[in-house]
Amino acid sequence: MKKSISPLVATVLMVVLTVAAGVIVYTWAHGLVKEQIEKFGRNAEQVCDQLSFNAEVKLVSANLFDLYLINQGNVPIYAVDITKIGKGKSVVDRRVITLSEGGSTKQTLTLERSSYSSILVLPVILGSVRGQQNEKPYACAQQYGQKLDLPL
Amino acid sequence: MQNKRGISELIAYVLLISLSIALSIVVYNWLRAYVMPYQPKACPDGISIIIKDYNCYNGNITLNLSNKGLFRIDGYIFRINNESDATGNPVGLPINVISTTTLLTPLQPGAVTSGSWNYKTKYSKIVEMEIEPFRIEGNKNILCEKATIKQRTLLECN
Numbered sequence: 001m002k003k004s005i006s007p008l009v010a011t012v013l014m015v016v017l018t019v020a021a022g023v024i025v026y027t028w029a030h031g032l033v034k035e036q037i038e039k040f041g042r043n044a045e046q047v048c049d050q051l052s053f054n055a056e057v058k059l060v061s062a063n064l065f066d067l068y069l070i071n072q073g074n075v076p077i078y079a080v081d082i083t084k085i086g087k088g089k090s091v092v093d094r095r096v097i098t099l100s101e102g103g104s105t106k107q108t109l110t111l112e113r114s115s116y117s118s119i120l121v122l123p124v125i126l127g128s129v130r131g132q133q134n135e136k137p138y139a140c141a142q143q144y145g146q147k148l149d150l151p152l
Numbered sequence: 153m154q155n156k157r158g159i160s161e162l163i164a165y166v167l168l169i170s171l172s173i174a175l176s177i178v179v180y181n182w183l184r185a186y187v188m189p190y191q192p193k194a195c196p197d198g199i200s201i202i203i204k205d206y207n208c209y210n211g212n213i214t215l216n217l218s219n220k221g222l223f224r225i226d227g228y229i230f231r232i233n234n235e236s237d238a239t240g241n242p243v244g245l246p247i248n249v250i251s252t253t254t255l256l257t258p259l260q261p262g263a264v265t266s267g268s269w270n271y272k273t274k275y276s277k278i279v280e281m282e283i284e285p286f287r288i289e290g291n292k293n294i295l296c297e298k299a300t301i302k303q304r305t306l307l308e309c310n
Contacts, residue, residue: 011163018167036182043186050192052297056245068245070231072284072297074193102229102284102295104247130181 037127037138039075044127048140050075053099055121057109059151065109067121071099079124081139082109085147086116094124111150118149193289195296198222201285202301204264208309211272213250217283219259221299226288227254229295232271233280242280242304250275254288271309278309 005013037044052073058066071077077099084091097105109119122145124137200221207214219225230253233246250269259265271278284300286293 007160011160015163015167040192041188046186050194054245058244066244068247070245070247070282072295072300074295101293102249102252102286104231104245104249106244106247 035136036130037136038130039125039127039138044125044138045141047075047125047127048123048138048144051077051123051125051140051144053077053123053146055146055148057119057148057150060108063110063112065111065150067107067109067119068104069097069099069107069121070104071101074101075125076100077103077123078126078137080107081120081122081124081145083120083122084111084116085118085120089115113150113152116150118147120145120147193292193294195285195287195294195299196223197298199225199285199287199296199299201225201228201259201283201299203281203283203303206281206305208271208278208305212268212270213278213281213309214266214268215281215283216264216266217259218264219261222261224258224260224287225255225285225296226258227252227286227293229253229282229284229286230267230269231282231284232275232278233282234271234275234277236277236279240279240307246280246282246302248275252293254293278305280304 039047050073052071054070054072056068058068060066067082069080077097079094079096079098082093082095084093095107097107099105120142122139122142124139126135127138128135198221200219202218202220204216204218206216215230217228230250231246232248232250233242233244234248235243237243250271251267253267255265280302282300282302285296287296288294
């Protein structure tokens with residue numbers, strides 16, 4: 001009669017296999033879960049709620065526009081995502097502007113007026129990835145943006 | 153036999169407890185950023201500043217600002233717009249920062265402060281001005297965006 005492996009070895013094997021399976025599942029799931037970006041120790045999404053900025057677009061010449069931006073709030077704005085909206089299409093252009101609290105800027109936009117009717121200006125803040133040192137931009141949700149109709 | 157059963161039960165307990173603790177740590181870290189009490193630094197309601205009067209002379213603008221609110225004001229950002237259309241109306245926003253002024257003594261409710269700056273050299277004219285007050289809390293300027301005021305200027309600032 002053959003002797004089976006001892007219960008102790010079986011237990012050790014079970015624990016090792018469970019830990020290994022756990023590591024594999026964690027590695028797989030980590031890629032699926034969106035990384036969490038924080039600012040001021042808060043989730044970046046909640047910090048977007050504290051943003052306050054003023055935007056206006058003016059026609060300079062054919063297909064050339066000036067975008068005026070003033071950061072009136074207490075959260076620095078790292079960049080803006082400018083979504084050019086036309087019939088059945090939209091194109092996003094990220095501009096790094098680095099507007100500190102109270103800062104302002106004027107950006108020049110070139111876009112075909114015949115193709116696009118409005119733009120959506122979305123603020124992007126700079127946060128840190130949970131558990132990491134490096135900073136990463138976080139684009140705020142659409143509700144925190146401003147939609148501007150392009151003047152004729 | 154008794155001893156062997158005892159060891160496996162102990163391992164089961166240890167595994168159960170350690171897994172529960174590990175799981176609670178993971179859940180806590182995930183939720184921490186959402187549920188921790190957060191009081192963003194912001195100006196209280198009831199902050200109000202007005203431009204009592206202004207004067208443009210020889211390329212300089214002098215402002216008299218009055219605190220019409222309920223709380224002290226520690227300073228203000230003075231922005232201007234120097235672009236206008238053919239009819240003299242402002243174009244765009246007042247994006248040019250003339251000054252970020254921190255007052256030597258806080259402006260108490262009802263008090264008036266004044267300041268004078270040269271605008272001609274850099275901006276040639278003023279068609280619109282904007283004042284955004286701020287308060288200092290913990291060495292940081294807290295902007296009062298809700299109390300921001302904007303005013304058109306007359307021809308004398310051209």
